[in-house]
Amino acid sequence: MLQERVPDLSRSVTSLVEPDRVRREVYTDPDIFELEMQRIHERVWIYCGHLTQIPKAGDYYTVQVGCQPMIMVRKSDGGVAVLHNRCPHRGNMICGDLKGNTGEFFRCSYHAWTFHHDGKLKNIPMMESGYQGTRFGKGNPDCNVKPAARVEVYRGFVFASLAKDGPSLKEFLGPAIVAFDDMCDRAPEGEVEIVPNCFRVIQRSNWKIFMENQLDALHPSVTHQSTGRAAHEVEKQIAKKTRKGEAPLSYHMLSAFATVTIDKWDGFQTINYPHGHSILTGYMGLRPQDPDTLAYDKIMIKKYGKKRFEEIIGVNIHHVLVYPGLSVQSPLQQLRAVRPLGVDRTLTEIWHFRLKGAPEAIYRRSLAYYNLVNSPATLINADDLENFWKCHQGLASEGGDWVSFHRHYGRDLEKNGVVESAPNMGTSEAPMRNQMKAWVQYLQG
Ligand code: FES
Numbered sequence: 001m002l003q004e005r006v007p008d009l010s011r012s013v014t015s016l017v018e019p020d021r022v023r024r025e026v027y028t029d030p031d032i033f034e035l036e037m038q039r040i041h042e043r044v045w046i047y048c049g050h051l052t053q054i055p056k057a058g059d060y061y062t063v064q065v066g067c068q069p070m071i072m073v074r075k076s077d078g079g080v081a082v083l084h085n086r087c088p089h090r091g092n093m094i095c096g097d098l099k100g101n102t103g104e105f106f107r108c109s110y111h112a113w114t115f116h117h118d119g120k121l122k123n124i125p126m127m128e129s130g131y132q133g134t135r136f137g138k139g140n141p142d143c144n145v146k147p148a149a150r151v152e153v154y155r156g157f158v159f160a161s162l163a164k165d166g167p168s169l170k171e172f173l174g175p176a177i178v179a180f181d182d183m184c185d186r187a188p189e190g191e192v193e194i195v196p197n198c199f200r201v202i203q204r205s206n207w208k209i210f211m212e213n214q215l216d217a218l219h220p221s222v223t224h225q226s227t228g229r230a231a232h233e234v235e236k237q238i239a240k241k242t243r244k245g246e247a248p249l250s251y252h253m254l255s256a257f258a259t260v261t262i263d264k265w266d267g268f269q270t271i272n273y274p275h276g277h278s279i280l281t282g283y284m285g286l287r288p289q290d291p292d293t294l295a296y297d298k299i300m301i302k303k304y305g306k307k308r309f310e311e312i313i314g315v316n317i318h319h320v321l322v323y324p325g326l327s328v329q330s331p332l333q334q335l336r337a338v339r340p341l342g343v344d345r346t347l348t349e350i351w352h353f354r355l356k357g358a359p360e361a362i363y364r365r366s367l368a369y370y371n372l373v374n375s376p377a378t379l380i381n382a383d384d385l386e387n388f389w390k391c392h393q394g395l396a397s398e399g400g401d402w403v404s405f406h407r408h409y410g411r412d413l414e415k416n417g418v419v420e421s422a423p424n425m426g427t428s429e430a431p432m433r434n435q436m437k438a439w440v441q442y443l444q445g
C-alpha cells in the first residue's frame with residue numbers, strides 16, 4: 001500500500017453523503033478522487049483479465065489497477081502473476097506495449113536487467129563486478145519487480161488486490177459471484193474464452209457516473225428512446241415484407257429500448273448487497289425458438305440433463321454490478337471494466353466472451369448485441385456517453401450542491417444487510433444508495 005497522500009479528507013466523508021443524497025464534490029474534487037484510488041481501487045479486488053488472454057508462458061497484458069500500471073503474465077508453471085510495471089533499477093516500465101509475449105523472461109529495455117515471470121530478478125549485466133559490496137544483488141528482494149499483494153482466479157477471471165489483508169475474492173464478491181457462474185454455466189463446456197481485444201472508450205466524466213448508470217432502470221426508455229423508435233420503425237417495415245412477419249432479432253435488441261417502457265422496467269427488481277454490489281433481475285427474452293437456439297438447447301441438455309439445463313437457462317439476471325469496477329451482462333457474455341484515469345476521465349474496457357462448446361450462431365448473436373448496444377459504434381452507447389459528460393459538467397457547476405437519489409427512498413425492503421427494491425419499484429435508486437453506502441465505508445477505512 002502506498003503512503004496516503006490526503007489523510008485528513010476521510011474524516012469529512014460523512015458530511016458529503018446522506019442516505020438519500022450526495023454532495024457534488026464527491027464527483028468533482030481531485031483530492032476525493034485520490035483518496036478513492038487509495039482506499040477503494042488500490043485495496044479491493046480489481047478485475048485484471050481472463051486466463052484465455054494469456055494462454056502461453058510469457059504471454060502478458062498490461063492493465064491498470066487503481067492508478068497503478070500493472071502486468072498480468074502467464075508464468076512458466078502455468079500460473080498467473082500480476083506485477084507492477086516498473087523496473088526496480090531506475091523505474092523504467094518493463095512492458096511498453098499493451099500485450100505480447102515476453103519469452104522466457106522479462107528484459108528491461110533500459111539497462112537489460114532480466115526478471116522471471118514471477119518478477120524475481122534473474123540477472124543484472126556484470127552483476128559481480130558492478131554490484132559487489134553494494135546492497136543490490138540477487139538476494140535482495142528490492143531487486144525484484146514488485147508483485148500485486150494478492151492474486152486470485154475464479155473460473156478463469158483474474159483479480160488482483162494491492163492490499164495484503166482483506167477478504168478473499170469469494171468473500172468480497174459474495175452473491176455477485178453469480179455473474180461468473182451464470183456466464184460459464186451457459187457454456188456446454190462450463191467455461192468461457194475471451195474474444196481477443198476489446199473496445200476501449202474514454203469517458204469525460206467521473207467513474208461513479210458510469211457505475212450509477214449501469215443499473216439505472218429509469219433511463220433506458222428515456223435516454224435511448226429515439227434510437228429505439230428508429231429501430232422499431234425499420235423493424236416493422238422489414239417484418240411486413242417477410243413471409244413470417246418477423247424482422248431479424250438484432251432489430252429487437254434496439255427496438256426494445258422504445259417498446260420496454262418505464263412501467264415495464266418497474267417490474268424488474270434490484271437486489272443490493274454489501275460492498276456496493278447489485279443485481280438487476282429480468283432476462284431480456286433472448287430465448288427464441290429459432291433453429292440456432294434449439295441446436296444450442298440440444299447440446300446443453302445432452303451435457304447437463306434437462307433439469308440442470310432449465311436451472312442454468314432460467315437464471316433471471318439482466319445485469320450484475322461488481323463494485324467498484326465491473327459491470328457484467330452474464331446472459332450475453334459481456335463485461336465492462338472501469339479504469340478511472342482522473343476525476344473527470346474514465347476508461348471503460350468492453351469485453352466479450354465466447355461460450356466454449358456452443359454453436360457459432362449463438363456467439364454471433366451475442367456479438368450482435370455487443371456491437372449494437374455496448375460498442376462505441378452504436379447510438380445506444382453515444383446516448384449514454386453524452387449524458388455522462390453532461391452530468392459531469394452540471395456537477396462541476398455551481399447550479400446546485402446535491403445529487404438526488406430519492407426515488408423510492410424509504411420503500412426498499414431490507415433483510416440481513418441485503419436491500420431489495422420493493423415490488424413494481426424496479427426503477428428505485430436503491431443501487432446508487434447502496435454504492436454510496438459502500439463508498440463511505442471504504443473511505444472511512
Ligand atoms: S531501468 Fe531497468 S534496467 Fe535500468
Ligand SMILES: [Fe+2]
Nearest residue numbers: 219220223384
Ligand atoms: Fe444506457
